[in-house]
Amino acid sequence: MNAVFAGVLQQSNAIPLMIFVYALSPYENFHRVAWGATLVLLLIYLTLFTVSRILVRGVRL
Structure with missing residues (x-):
């Protein structure tokens, strides 16, 4: 796995x-990193969901 940050525009x-x-992984510190990454994904999802709900609230179809 790529552990070096090469920039936002890189793979x-x-x-x-x-x-x-x-x-x-059998390592406890990898488990903590996995939980942290899960939290980051959830926060991104909830932020996008909340913003989209606020933006669409006033739109009528």
């Missing part, structure tokens, strides 16, 4: 894949 690993691989 990097997918977070869900990293979570899966780290969760199956």
